[in-house]
Amino acid sequence: MASEYSLSVVLEKMYENQLGLEAALMELVLLVEQQGCETVGENARGALERIGNNAGFINQGLARLRILEKD
Template sequence: MPSPEYSLPDTLERIYKNQLALEAAIMELTLWAEDCKTSNVGENVRGALETIGENAGHIKQGLARIKQNGKM
């Protein structure tokens, strides 16, 4: 079995994928909370999700630059 790569770009890529998975899970909980008529909770969580989305874009661009430059 090949050993996993522990380079900085690989590690950051995994963090990014975790962030996307957490975003999806939080969205599911948000939809459930809104269905239960707890719109205040839904609004608060949507604000946090907006921040996650903005950061995800920044992380993705940073990863692309790191991989392009070959920095470790």
């Protein structure tokens, strides 16, 4: 079991924060697009795409780190 402040636990908390920020940014994108600011919405969606792509990579890295910590 990982300790309270092990690397995997700290990275998991950072990953959870990333997901929360992604959700909040999406809410803002929808609001901005409804107000007719398509360019701003497109730019923010580009950032959301990057966040989404990185989320899978981070999740895989966390899974591997947890396995290493069990040994």
